[in-house]
Amino acid sequence: MITSRARRANSTLMLLMMMALTIVPLVSMFVTALHAPGSRPSGLAWPEDLHWGNFPLAWDQANVEVLLKSSALIILGVVPVSLMICTMAGFGLGHLKLPGGGALYVLILLGLAIPFESTVIPLYYQMQSLDLLNTRLAIVLPLIGLYVPFGVFWMRGHFANMPQALTDAARVDGAGGWRLFWHVHLPLAMPALTTLGLLQFINAWNQFLLAVVLVDDPTKRTMAGALGAFQGERSTDIVLLCAGALLIMTPTVIVFLILQRYFVRALLAGAVKG
Incomplete structure (x- = not known):
């Protein structure tokens, strides 16, 4: 029988392996970003001369300042509206038990079975018919x-x-549907709502495919669209590409660090009864 000490050791080893799988690629990108622009670094080879200027160079070459504003506008258009729709629909389907809610919920879940890539071409023609391309x-x-x-x-x-x-207690006090949602259940849903907002923020911030296919103007794309600025006709500057990727990742890391307690709280909700 496996003792508790051995079980803890196995769990710790597994966590260390998962942490290494996550950290090593980031370290490799950081080391690569410190090499001379235009070079071809191999593995985790530490450069003789540290080129910290690659980061401001990548910032200027990718026009990150403009794309930062564009990404912020896209995030402000996507996340609040999506959270409002999802929260109200989730409340109606999960707590109010609306008539026909089960069938509607199954219909909504079918959207999870559709591969995202398969929607790009239909979305292109739909946006074209609405005159919204670019x-x-x-x-x-x-x-x-x-x-x-x-x-x-x-x-x-x-x-x-x-x-x-x-x-039931809120109904006894005379609360209607809107007051029940806004004053009773919504405050209690903040951990789940914050976590969902964080996930949507990260996905929208890192959106590359839709930004490249549906928008020709680079200044109207997301931050991830800036990565195309380091790709030439015949080659790609790997060093500046890594520096730019790290710059693009920084805002999402900062937001996650700020909201991580809500993220953990939402993931653990229901794990401990009572």
Whole structure:
């Protein structure tokens, strides 16, 4: 029989291996970004001369400042609207038990079975018919639709586990549907809502395919679209590409560090009863 000490040792070893698999690629990118521009570094070879200027060079070459503003506008258009739709739909389907809600929920879940890549060509022609190509709305509207199925699934799971006694007590006090949602259940849903917002923020920030296919103007794309600035006709500057990728990752890391307690709290919700 495996002792508790051996079980803890196995768990620690597994966590260390997973941490190494996560950290090593980031370290490799960081080391590569410190080499001379245009060079071809191999593995984790540390450069003789550290080229810290690669980061401001990548910032200027990729026009990161403009794309930072563009990404912020896209995030502000996607995340709040998507969260509002997912939260209200999740509350209605998970707690209010609306008539026909089961069939509607299954229909929404079918969106999770559709591969994202298979929607790009239909979305292109749809945006073209709406005369929205080469605009930020061509990114915002599809992303809202793509994020709704998982968002509804996530929020419905939260509201379905909320005690019915809360709703009954609020009903006795005269609370209607809107007051019940806004003043009773929404404050309790903040960990789940914050986690969903964080996931949607990361996905929208790193969106590359839709930004490249639906928008020709590089200044209207997401930050991930800046990576194409380091690709020439015959070659790609690997060093500046790594420096630019690290710059693009920085905002998502900062946001995650700020909201990590909500993320952990939402993931652990329901793990401990009572």
